Amino acid sequence: MNALAIRRQWRLAIVAVLAVLLVLAPALLPTYPLSVLTEILIFTLFAMSLNILLGYAGLPSLGHSAFFGTGGYAVGLLAKYYGTPAALALVIAVVAGILVAIVTGPFVLRTHGAYFLILTLSLTQVLFGIVWLWRKVTGGDDGLPGIPSPRIPFLVGRISDTANFYYLTLIVVGIAVAAIAWIVRSPFGLALVGIRENERYLEGLGYPTWTLKYVAYILAGGFAALAGGLFAYFKGFVGPGQISWLLAGEGMVMVILGGAGTFWGPAIGALLVLLLRYEVSAFTQRWVMILGIVFILNVLLLPQGIVRLPQRIREIRARLRRETTLAPPLAEATAAAPDRSVERVIERS
């Protein structure tokens, strides 16, 4: 218990330092890295929203870009045709994402595993087809350019526009991430893990598993749409690329790379993928190849994600220590002995 309390204090300290650094970032970073950081924040939200499904509930969605794109197009259309203010447009974007989830949930949630993946993929392709072909409204493959970037009025004139939008993103993403933290630490979040582990067992304990999955799907859709809306403002543009399944795949890479089912994993994944894209692409066009190598190494060496790195190091060190103290035949013998004491079994595994 004591060790746990200490670890919790450490975690709080790290989060606090991180928060301070994020607030100070505009003073420390030039414009370009600051805009990369803005994008990282947006994709952190996107990856965390996908993590609710993929990591916690164990639902591998390859259609999460459908919500991202819905949010983006909601913002784009509202800005272009109605000149809606950003705060309202973002709320409408979230509502639009939630509506898409409410309508599509009953179809895709009939399935599990690979079939869920295929159905969500088809869903995003349907939406992709709509925005691609409905040129008159969505601009087709030209998309909707010229979305004005919103500013925090209070800060206009005091800091650069890039820093201003950065702070806007930081506030919105910060609130959303706090909300996701609440969700995964609630009994609802624990139940989602139960679904991932064994849906039937959870149902046997009296949980309405279908409803839980549906609500998780809707929440994830809402958060992804918020990320999509922010991204449209960030780019000043929304196009079919923001609804394409490739983006959903990239989200999946971020989640798995960082650590599916862990809270901070997706943030680390988003950071890594975007840094690779922007930093490595400065040296070589083949940054995707590097990403591929990183991904393979990650799956081989850290199958549970980068966020588990400290734990993994501890495990490996413990194993090395045990191997040096125990002569191999002796270790073999204790493993084979019919010793059913719990400590033994834990130690062995």
Added chain:
Amino acid sequence: MTVPALQLEHVSKVIGGLTILEDISLTVQPGERRAVIGPNGAGKTTLLNVIAGFLPATQGRVVVFGRDVTKLPAHRRVDVGLLKTNQQPAVFHELTTRQNVLIALLRGRHPLLGLGGLVERDRETQRRAEQVLEEWGLLDVADVEVRHLPHGYQRRVELAARFALRPKLLLLDEPAAGLAVDEIPAFIERLKQLPRDMTIVLVEHSMRVVFSFADRITVLHHGAILADGTPEEIQNNEEVQAAYLAGAMRGRDAGAA
């Protein structure tokens, strides 16, 4: 007249043209310990799944404490006080023992499907979980992921989580399966100590467990009820002897002794 804990009325289950259960009718009184035995493939596990709601009955009615639950999904049947254990312990492997107990205790405790609360802030449930863990001798392994525990412990976690919900009708699907021979007497003792306000339906291959625990025994054979009676009646029933018991008794006890 007391309301029976469980009534099955002409229950049939057909899966893909194959009749697994055929016209099963039985009544279990409150507090009764009922064993369901039969050779492999007789439909015992299917019967429990139909009662628990994991499989819908093709025909017939399932009534629990006077309430017709035939159309209710499995999770709603928990509200009537019905819980079931699994052949493979129904535990969440990546969760700790404590979380396994918590997940059971937290059911329905917070509004909005549990979104209206935080697990760590619910001190009362945390305390209850601590009690349950102590009661079941699981405190030592409270924060160990269940996948690291041996089978016997996983079974205990499963039972602890279910008893935490205070079931009124408990379905046990081969609870002794996978236990070491020397663990079985203690396990029988544990079953015998269960409170009498709980009704138990037990599917079990170990005849030691069945004959030392059950008040009544139902014998299933090819999906139909072959016999139904007290342990003595079943032991002396020639049909049962011929179909199942002789072989089972000989095989099992030779192995167990």
